Amino acid sequence: MVEDQINLNLTHYRTPGTAGREDCVDYFVNKFKEIDENFTYILHNFTVLSINCQNVVFKLNEHLDNIVILAAHYDSRAKATKDPNIALRSDPVPGANDGASGCGALIELARVLYNQRLDLECQIWFLFFDAEDQGSDWDTGITGWNWCEGSTRFADNLEDYYDSSEYFDCMVLLDMVGGDNLQFINEQYSTSSLLQEIFEIGRQLGFEQAYPTNPISATITDDHVAFVERGIPSADLIINFWNNPSWSYHHTTHDDLSHISNHSLEITGKTIEQFIYNNYLQIPSNNYEGNYPWNSDINLIDTDILMMLITVISVIAVTTLSYTIYKKYMNKQNTKLKE
Numbered sequence: 001m002v003e004d005q006i007n008l009n010l011t012h013y014r015t016p017g018t019a020g021r022e023d024c025v026d027y028f029v030n031k032f033k034e035i036d037e038n039f040t041y042i043l044h045n046f047t048v049l050s051i052n053c054q055n056v057v058f059k060l061n062e063h064l065d066n067i068v069i070l071a072a073h074y075d076s077r078a079k080a081t082k083d084p085n086i087a088l089r090s091d092p093v094p095g096a097n098d099g100a101s102g103c104g105a106l107i108e109l110a111r112v113l114y115n116q117r118l119d120l121e122c123q124i125w126f127l128f129f130d131a132e133d134q135g136s137d138w139d140t141g142i143t144g145w146n147w148c149e150g151s152t153r154f155a156d157n158l159e160d161y162y163d164s165s166e167y168f169d170c171m172v173l174l175d176m177v178g179g180d181n182l183q184f185i186n187e188q189y190s191t192s193s194l195l196q197e198i199f200e201i202g203r204q205l206g207f208e209q210a211y212p213t214n215p216i217s218a219t220i221t222d223d224h225v226a227f228v229e230r231g232i233p234s235a236d237l238i239i240n241f242w243n244n245p246s247w248s249y250h251h252t253t254h255d256d257l258s259h260i261s262n263h264s265l266e267i268t269g270k271t272i273e274q275f276i277y278n279n280y281l282q283i284p285s286n287n288y289e290g291n292y293p294w295n296s297d298i299n300l301i302d303t304d305i306l307m308m309l310i311t312v313i314s315v316i317a318v319t320t321l322s323y324t325i326y327k328k329y330m331n332k333q334n335t336k337l338k339e
């Protein structure tokens, strides 16, 4: 399925505002209709700099109130801004891992979980975001575009897509989950109890390499952030893509099928499948106790708030210090005057 999305590239890349982008949504709709002709889906249209963009969400078990969102972005980056060959930096990124891998995993999960739907005690949204990947790498971005435009708009309009009896249990984002040498990081915007639970499940399944006990920690601006900010426990399954000899293809023309690993896709899919079964499969022997409801922990303080706190503390410290010095000086003056 990663290959299918890449094959759309033979005619067009999956960049916002192109026919390739539209073909990709048609492809998703066809895949879900193969699962069930009546699979409910909603298209969420929005524009960025007057370019038409589109998120798409497929809903399983709509009659249940508690919603689990499984998500990925499907747009591919318009410019290979990190390509080692400077001449290729205006070329589009194939986006085999950065985009197509997460979407491929979602389609396969939909197929597998659909077969278990009658025994699952949750509603599942399979959510495909447009316009995640068009922001700036240092100063070489795509003018006027920010990261995560699609998920931000979707989260802004979330009320339009569920009713008052429904609520969100969690959101799991899959980003770059199908490349060679898969190893996930401890992403810091993520709700830690949720991400930790997924890591533990992965390790229990024997995927110790992909879910290390001491993962690299980093804060990544990704499609889950808008959901974290709405109070929905969210986790980003993502790799180290910035300084990693084992994955040097990020935002280059080399993020293509030759670096996709079926085993990595399987690791991702199996882990999320098990996560759903552990928490939601209604079988008599299911005594699983994870970290549900996942929202008891506090996320890392947002950088902006942290900077504001540092500024406020600095101002208070400087003021107090100045006042103390001034007071000492005045005391001295007073003593001198008394003399």
Ligand SMILES: [Zn+2]
Pocket: 077, 098, 133, 251
């Ligand atoms: Zn990207």
